[in-house]
Amino acid sequence: MYLQTADLSVGYSGKALIKNINIGVEKGKILCLLGPNGSGKSTILRSITRHLKKIAGTVLIDQEDMNNFSSVESAKKLSVVLTDKVAPELMTCEEVVATGRYPYTNHFGKITEADQRIVEESMAAVSILDLMNQEFTRLSDGQKQRVLLARAICQKPEIIVLDEPTSYLDIRHKIELLGILRNMAVKEEVTVVLSLHEVDLAAKLADTIILVKDNHVYGCGCPEDVLNDAVIKDLYGIEHGSFNMLLGSVELPKTCDLEPKVFIFGGDGSGTLCYRALNKRGISFCTGILYHNDVDYQVAKSLAKQTIVEKSFRPVSEFVFEQARKALLKCDVVIDSGFDLEGEDNRNKVLLELAGNANKTILSLRHQPIKANANWEKNVEYFDDISSLISSEGLKFRSNNSRERKLHRSLAASI
């Protein structure tokens, strides 16, 4: 391991918060700490960078105890981007970035032409050349974050440590920053140690993940092997809503758990936006017939009251078809999200016709009206977009049960 901790204990005022931390990362690889708020990620990072006094144990760089390094030697090896509010009065961004070159300057801190070139290259790498002459303290939090990253890059370190570097960044700058770190690791063999709150980004960026929870290192390893929906749920204590590791997406909690009055035909990703739109309005729904490998299934299993699903690449079995038929007939309203109608034995097409024959209200997002039976034509209404569908008369519920109606209304009103 290039950077390694040996029985490291970290904490405050001599009291250990997390004990016996033994983690490490190879040269040119990326290690990411994940864990809930207050779990101790910053405390670990600050102890590694010597911004916080260790309680016990050792931090080794290339097998050598970091305590043996002078501050200049340490600054040449390791640069740091922490979340502290650094407020260098009256300094321009260029001057702040240039402080990254100090470990390499003479006693008078004189910046050479070569240093200046590195300063400008580092600023270009994080797209802040236009901020060069602006006063640092007047920047937004996201701009400051990028300036501090440029300073760390400009230090030409072997190791870079970053505490929640994406926290103030918009999505473009998050992608850019993580891309820069990945490039530094791959092309310049820089070792990166950081903490992130975005599990999906951590999984895509890191070679090794360290999970921190309840004052201990709770798990570690390659993110592809370590992270899954159940681990994330447990790590963060998610009780309502869900995180889907495969898609890297969050679904908010279900807003209604009543018997559904709406059946949504999904498939090929056509259902997902309808599921979320109905959930926002507090409308319970069931959906089918989906295949396990459909992206709609990943979302439906979080949001639908009932999901009727068949194993991938198989004809729909009679059992599954019957489940869907029963669920459909219990509903008042059918939403046709515009799934693919192709295929000789398309069971969803058969169900759609059945919905017409059963005089269900059919709300369709299909761009090309389909020719089904006369009952379908009589009951279908076409919509150009989800907003008009969602506010249509068809979705103003006609529940027979007054308690359900009240519940539906109060849930919808609370959203």
Ligand SMILES: Nc1ncnc2c1ncn2[C@@H]1O[C@H](COP(=O)(O)OP(=O)(O)OP(=O)(O)O)[C@@H](O)[C@H]1O
């Ligand atoms: N200066 C301090 N003195 C004493 N306790 C502290 C200090 N700073 C943080 N703590 C405590 O240490 C624990 C871990 O905090 P830390 O900042 O390391 O968590 P974190 O995982 O980085 O959290 P977040 O994701 O919210 O940034 C928390 O309970 C926090 O209250």
